[in-house]
Amino acid sequence: MINANNTTPVANQTIIGTSARACVAPLLHTTEIYGTGAFAGQVTVNADLQVASGYGVYANALEQYLGGILTICGNNGVRLDIGTGASRPDDINIGTDMTSAGTINIGSTVSLINIYAKLQSGLRLDYLYSTYSGIDTYMGGYKEGTYNTSGTLSLNTTQVRVVGSISSLLSVGMYQVNVHSTISTSTLNPYLVYQVYLKVGAPAWTNGALRGTSGTAVASLLKLNRNPTTNVADLFTLDMSGLLTISTKAYIAITVGNADLTVSQNITTTDTYISVTRVG
Secondary structure, three states: OOOOOOOOOOOOOEEOOOOOOOOOOOOOOOOOOOOOOOOOOOOOOOOEEEEHHHEEEEEEEEOOOOOOOOOOOOOOOOOOOOOOOOOOOOOOOOOOOOOOOEEEEOOOOOOOOOOOOOOOOOOOOOOOOOOOOOOEOOOOEEEEEEOOOOOEEOOOOOOOOEEEEEEEEEEOEEEEEEEEEEEEEOOOOOOOEEEEEEEEEOOOOOOEEEOOOOOEEEEEEEEEOOOOOOOOOOEEEEEEEEEEEEOOEEEEEEEEEOOOOOOOOOEEEEEEEEEEEOOO
């Protein structure tokens, strides 16, 4: 079976199994392999190749034959460069075909990760794509609220009014909340309570409507304000900001009510603004 293709033997060249017959060969031990391909040192193997303790090349994929972790230059200090060639326009896909149970760890034991590229869609955080959607699913993504137009809203001693809200659900995550409101009331020196509320179920809050019993108060986003005025036409403002953690998708709203439960009054909102920015 040596030079089985009937060619004339050539010095330093051995052809094994190029005829139609099967090739049976002993275990081959190699100490040197020289590349002859288009790239320096290229060695072409036209078959699946298992290397060392289970690492293998299978149909253009580098995999761990026995399962577990595939380590590439992780123990000898050699740098691994992916897509750093200036002339390479190719896409780099990492984990695009993984199942929902797969995890991609990048830089787990290092101090710095540098990404010098445009973040085209944003960095999605801690959610399943099939479950959550919207700009707030990205780091730095934000939503702005709608607010009650200028008009008079009544408050008895216990009522709470929605003066600004976001009409779509917020995804699970941590947010920076910013609230601004300009108000006048029908009483002098009003004493008001401002509160951010979350509600898990539909429908979304209606601006100007009574909050009623729906929603849960966010304890860290509450402000009691005594607003000194000289006449009932005086305007005063509220500014409030803080961090908000959402563990279940929810609606958000800013409300105004009486801190002094012995007073009934009318409030007029001339401007209200609420926004959330995802920070984690």
